[in-house]
Amino acid sequence: MKYTKRYQGGMFLFLFLAFTTAAIGQVVERNQQEFSEFMDRSGNRYRSAAGIPGPDYWQNRVDYSIKATLDDQAHTLTGEITITYTNNSPDALPFIWLHLEQNRFTENSRGTLTTPIEGNRYNGEVDGGYEISNLEAKTQRTVSSKHIINDTRMQVWFEKPIKAQGGTATVSMDFTYKIPERGMDRMGRIDVEQGTIYAMAQWYPRAAVYDDVEGWNVEPYLGAGEFYLGYGDFDYQITAPYDHIVVGSGVLVNPNQVLSPLMRERLAQARKSDETVFIVKEEEVDDMSIRAKQSGTLTWHFEMENTRDVAFGSSKAFIWDAAKIDLPSGEKALAQSAYPKESAGYEAWGRSTEYSKHSVENYSNRWYEYPYKVATNVAANVGGMEYPGLNFCSWKSKGERLWGVTDHEFGHNWFPMIVGSNERRYAWMDEGFNSFINYYSTLDYGEYPASLSKTRNMIGWFQSETREGIDTYPDATNLRNLGMTAYRKPAIGLLLLREYILDHERFDNAFKSYIEAWAYKHPQPADFFNHMENVTGENLSWFFKNWFYGTGNIDLAISGLRQTPEKDAFIVTVANKGDIPMPVKMEITYRDGTVEQKTLPVEIWQRGDTWSFLLETDVLPQSIEIDPDKLLPDVNPSNDSWPGTSFYD
Structure with a gap:
């Protein structure tokens, strides 16, 4: 008799599932498309x-030598640059493209003309832009001065093309421009009580990327889209007023010329300290006796290897502190912060170096070791913007907000500074990936x-x-x-x-x-x-x-529960009512207090929008809940659970 009941129950289940499968068969083709390549x-x-x-992957190389002078009276930057371009591509290049992003700050730039009347975050001034002179483009012992400037791009032509697979060329020029006050929340300048803070980025002509996918990537700089740059070595010098502190991407290679013995002693102490050490204290900002020089100018010399960009901050208002960074390999780096007295205090930028140290150490231990010698956080009139080894963050940020922006901007050293994706086109490959690693860094902090x-x-x-x-x-x-x-x-x-x-x-x-x-x-x-x-x-x-690549949503549901005739199993029916198939994770609570986790693979949705499975148990379910941790952004949570009470009533 027991055998007969199980046989009858089995036949019922077979017929039920056969009916379900037949119904699903009408939509298999449509659902299979969800699983095909796109x-x-x-x-x-x-x-x-x-x-x-x-095996034949290639990318071109760009090395830079730059000397620039900051004028804090006229608010200008004037410089000379030599770009050494190495063409590793299989194509001879008759020209190269450069980005002139300071040309965004002109009245007729594409960025200005595509800014809504009501404005947005990427507003910029319109009285700036590059003045370029003395351009020379050299290849194979020939020299050309031919170039075309169009908006934020410059095309530089050679008398003879750069040879493929290792040919080199140099492009040199002089440049000058007015430093904008508001640089579209990426760079600029701001006056504080003890001086002007200069946040200098996109500050020199930068080579565009020539790659195997698009050739030259020359989208104009409009504002919201960020950057796509090649890799190389930088040797750059910033001449600033004697009372300025200059912090930049890379390593300061002439500390004996720009730092007093006291400042060098404190910096050496910071390199060995887990706690923050002041190089310039708040009360010393106006004390020129601790500086290397009491008049004129100082030239700060930085070098950075295998990087896509460099940036720097300069001000006579900077407090400067630092601490040691411990890396997984045993190597050490330096976390440092530069900020005005308006930003000082433990509840604000007094913790910037602490935050910076944690971020860099966390990402190094979790994902990939930080490759640079210095990690610098600079307080400026920029909400938050990242460059290799250096951030600009709002001088007004405090507490949680300062932690968030510091951690986020340092995370960008992994995306896109180390992993060099094209931010101009695929913002999600740097901002999204970075926001993801920020989540775990914040949890760990x-x-x-x-x-x-x-x-x-x-x-x-x-x-x-x-x-x-x-x-x-x-x-x-x-x-x-x-x-x-x-x-x-x-x-x-x-x-x-x-x-x-x-x-x-x-x-x-x-x-x-x-x-x-x-x-x-x-x-x-x-x-x-x-x-x-x-x-x-x-x-x-x-x-x-x-x-x-879509705007569809997730909506998983429990659409039915029925007991088999044998009373020793239940048939649970789930549905995909949304646009995105997902595995179905469920938590089943039984009336005896036990809890079971059940996961159905995503492949169930290849067979249709509903799926039934056999839950073998002789204990009555009390409740069933999809995604009990509520991790999915399910747009209709009301159908995610089966409370069970109506089944027994």
């Missing part, structure tokens, strides 16, 4: 389908809340009719959406991969491997997607396509 991700000799550089995992707090945006996709071009993105499209949504995507779709070990192996494979190189989106799939061993096209 872009050309095939490999070639330059970029492997495994998401690593191919422990003093301030980390909110990225609170994805359901953002459901309003996910349902907004004006939302845009992550892949929207940054300069065209509605600024009200940029925080989500460039920062939070791609960061949430990585969070879901690590915490929900994959697991910590597989994700971390892939993500760290991606950084190592593309350190000081130029990955494209397809390279990231391919790499993650190959290292994790998962087809993730269904997620990459819908999350990174």
